[in-house]
Amino acid sequence: MISVVIPTYKEADSIQEVIRRAAATLSQSGEEYELIVVDDNSGDGTAELAEELAQKFPVRVLRRPGRQGLATAVVAGWGIARGDMLGVIDSDLQHPPEILTPLARALRSSNADLAIASRYVAGGGTSDWKLSRRLISRGATHLAASVLPLKLATVSDPMSGMFLVRSKAIKGAKLSPLGYKILLEVLGKGQIEKIAEVAYQFEVRTRGSSKLGFRQYGEYLTHLMRLSWSTGQIGAWVEYSIVGLTGTAVDLGLVYWGAERAGWGVAWALPVAVQAALLWNFLGNQLVTFPQPTHSNSPKSRILTRFLLYEKACLPGALLNICLTLLLAGGGTRLILAAACGVLVDGAFNLLFKVPAIWRVWGSPISVSHGDLMPASPHGS
Ligand code: GDD
Ligand code: MN
Helix, strand or coil: CEEEEEEECCCCCCHHHHHHHHHHHHHHCCCCEEEEEEECCCCCCHHHHHHHHHHCCCEEEEECCCCCCHHHHHHHHHHCCCCCEEEECCCCCCCCHHHHHHHHHHHHHHCCCEEEEECCCCCCEECCCCHHHHHHHHHHHHHHHHHCHHHHCCCCCCCCCCEEEEHHHHCCCCCCCCCCCHHHHHHHHCCCCEEEEEECEECCCCCCCCCCCHHHHHHHHHHHHHHHHHCCHHHHHHHHHHHHHHHHHHHHHHHHHHHHHCCCCHHHHHHHHHHHHHHHHHHHHHHHHCCCCCCCCCCCCCHHHHHHHHHHHHHHHHHHHHHHHHHHHHCCCCHHHHHHHHHHHHHHHHHHHHHHHHHHCCCCCCEEECCCCCCCCCCCC
């Protein structure tokens, strides 16, 4: 059975249509299902409108006394759910309910633990978002993948609020989300090994108003930090940072020794030092940070292939480093100081833009597939 939670806060204009369309698509798909509306005392009739439909469709309404956040509403709904598949969908029609069918099919057919509706795979997208919102969403996605690379670097849309998960995958997991992003909690704490992604278009909101505000942005950051502790990824981060710092010492030491002692000249000493540091960092991460990366889906278990992937991910930062150092040194800055600035910018660049790609070199315990999962009804309608 599929249990889909529909969290609502002041969605009187759309809740009935969401229920009707979700019920239609799920009953067509032949799956047994229930819908659980979790309303936070909207006061605009949302809960009553949902209850009205309970005679026609398998709908239950869970009322909470006041606004307590989207993600906890989902956990509360799952708490009373009966299904072996648990899902969530927004109640403002920005998530097309019809996508529930391909999501369910993806879970069943690919034997995945989790099926995510994604805006960022072929066929998906956001209709008509302002550039600012697009950037915030992409930035938030990238930030999440950087803070939790082992869990998120392979997932295209970890911000998604529409997905189905097998109840056994989160059984026993202590879900204590904060704010909006329940999927992060599921990915972080569930037993998720295989994911299917299904494309969808995030629709424009034509009814009611968005509930996303600054408070939710703040909660998001806190939630990410909490997850980095509870998933233990903070530990990998500490090791990764220590390896990076020792690599800096290798780099600066070689620049100094090569250019000022051995007389190689800057043009030789610099690239040799940067390359040596890359090799050092690679081996350090291989031995210390990711000692057992042999997940079935890690890119290639052969160490040389992995090293080449690592080089590719680190090349832009390394070039930045070399150019900046040459520029500064050419302008009269002491070489070692110039090289230190180069390393600093290199590190910052990788931290900001490259962490998910670099960590992916050692693979992820989670495999993601995109099948031929276009929405289609089994009755051919
Ligand atoms: N019960 C309850 N309590 N529901 C809430 C609350 C709350 O405190 N806050 C929001 N909701 C409900 C809304 O009624 C709506 O159905 C849904 O959660 C999403 O809220 P919106 O305010 O419409 O979110 P959005 O459109 O900005 O963001 C959506 O897009 C993201 C993708 O970037 C959300 O669906 C996210 O889940 C999704 O990931
Ligand atoms: Mn919305």
